[in-house]
Amino acid sequence: MRTITLEIDEKKVKAEEGMTILQAAKSVGIDIPTLCYHEKLEPYGACRLCMVEITKNKRSRLVTSCCYPVEEGLIVKTDTEKVNKIRKTIIELLLPLAPTGPIMTLGAKYGLCEYIKKTEVEGEWKVKGFRFPTEQNDCTLCGLCVRYCAEIKKENAVGFIGRGVDRHIAILPEKGGICIFCRECYNLCDGGKFPHEAEAF
């Protein structure tokens, strides 16, 4: 394996060829928020939270760090104004859809929500206003359940149906496999929908 040197947030980083920017950043403790990423699964690039700004041949652009492979001499910035605006707006779009702990935790980083402690162990999340109100449906469509079941369990028990704004997950016995209730995918779900849906099924 070839070693590749790149620069992330002004730090020189050595990475192995074939690694993604996200993996390289993680290896040196730089935190990039993610939602649809899972180390066991193929990069998917759907949530767009892991966007970073890269500069190559003096030209900058935005890419998702979970998909983009490291390149020699690449300059990466994970925390620019543009990047933060995109992340913040994406979380704003997700909050009303799936107002769960993991999403609120992400929101807290961008000043969108705060955790109010009541006692040492109890507390509650407060959202500073939903700018893009919509129906709550507890699913961010990150695809973790779908991909985990397909790629790791090879069961294909859950899939997407519908297009565009109508897209949703469905347990699809007629199309793919049948859920074997291994329950391994349950705690991947940040939106909170999947375990309920699966148990009801």
Next chain:
Amino acid sequence: MKKLKSSSDLENLRKEILSKRDPKKMCITLCSGTGCRAYASEKVNIAFQDEIKKQKLGKEVDIRRTGCHGFCEKGPIVVIYPEEICYLQVKPEDVFDILSQTIKEGKIIERLLYTNPGTGEKIIHESEIPFYKNQKRLVFGNNRKIDPKSIDDYIALNGYTALSKALLELTPEQVIEEVKKANLRGRGGGGFPTGRKWETTRNAPAAPKYVIVNCDEGDPGAYMDRSLMEGNPHSVLEGLVIGAYAIGSHEGFIYVRQEYPLAVENTEIAIKQAEEYGFLGEDILGSGFNFKVKIHRGAGAFVSGESSALVSAIEGKVGEPKPKYIHTAVKGLWNKPTCLNNVETWANVPLIINNGADWYRSMGTEGSKGTKIFSLVGKVNNTGLVEVPMGMTLRSIIYDIGGGIPNGKKFKAIQTGGPSGGCIPEQFLDLPIDFDELTKVGSMMGSGGMIVMDGDTCMVDIARYFTNFLADESCGKCIPCREGLRHMLKILNNITGGKATEEDIKRLEDLTEVVRDGSLCALGGTAPNPVISTLKYFRDEYEAHIKEKRCPALVCKELIIYYIDPEKCQACGLCVKNCPTGAIYGKKKIVHIINQEKCIKCGTCFDVCPDKFSAVLRLSGEPAPPDVPRETRIKSKERR
């Protein structure tokens, strides 16, 4: 059929085909493109066949069914060669006259000719009709001359000479060099330099390599790729084989959408015929080069035309865009180097090889060479497919080719590039058509859609319309596109519905930025264009909707009311008769009034009120004036 094994075999075949054709013999060409078929050109064809038999004209005249001529709104189109007499909107009833008068006696039938709406002048020859006169139909022009089901027709017009030249006289590198020098740019939307893409695929180390024709064309209203594939499939095939040779690929796919049955049919026939002559298969034209091609039928979704989605679909997976930081050219179909080009891009290749890069570069602008086919629709007198040299101004396309705006109305904007193009206002009418110029003003070349709008168009409503389309067509995979478009649409609905506040513009602008910069594929990347461009050029219209609850174009239903002007109403009763909800009160000689509570704003009264009265008005941003008292509603003779 004996396979051709050399350039002289091809030359001899052409001579043989031509020797059987008498250029002086009359030939009736009948357009059988999808547009003309919709106007029953099939029936006209049957009428011709019957009538030729009846009048025993089989020896005097040939009949040929061609591809789309572009002027579909005037179909079915008949052109009689060698004189090029052009008859429009031909019905089966006209066939008798055409044969007995024009064919037998050489007489022109006036009523079937094109009439210049401005001057009333009748025009006989197709190429002199203003719609055609100002075009430069290099790629599309042969459509009207050949039967797409006949490879001989294509060969008669020097078809496959470019292939012969490329395979037998040029090295792959020389072919790429020529295409690079011609500066051909992709016609599928992105405008990526074709030669460079070919070179990347050629130089990619892995094998095998694939080439693909993208004939998905899902833009509403656009049908140039379809018409080319239907009307001249061999031109696309020839370009494809040349490209495959240059790239070093031996297998290709033509991705055609299932909903284009004629394109599928004609392409299937073309492939079979090309195989028989040896333009496809093993040892093409004796060059030693092998290439085969398959048709892949795709299920129609706008997003399946996107390159990574299309590649997934051919692989048999869900046709959904994938993040690709390694180009398809290097890692595409089954992770092998793959060159994907648009139908029109491929069809340009034989022209470049035949005539040379210098000839090709002589047309167009600095950055965009050659011609481009557009689908010109909307509020313009002549609609249809037009091919013009790059660099022609929008004004020229709209006025010289399109014949201007109907009913003497004023031009307001033109949307170019398909549903995710921007709306270009009047101040840029003299903009030359060019990939980069269009991008500079906030629109794009896209696939070549052009929708002309006049003063009766509400720009907010237009932005809403396209956003709605794109929200439906988004695959839904990535959050910015799916959720962003969902909320953009909500906000736009609020604006056109009179329910928006000033803060909504800020929300809208924030979303456009995030959808554009954050989305996974170019659908999301370009989807905000209609909103961004209308916010930029027609912001006053947004503000009128929001601040004054007024729709300046009088389009948005929630913001207008219908009102009968008591001064103008002649109490004819037409509106009363036609109003579906019984909202209009009035009797003979009594000025009519509309009960706003009951009115559903269907606009029927506005449409049926006779033009000479024009008593029904649309008002916006103001309440209906109070009803006039009953006494003064009586129309006395004196008052009239």
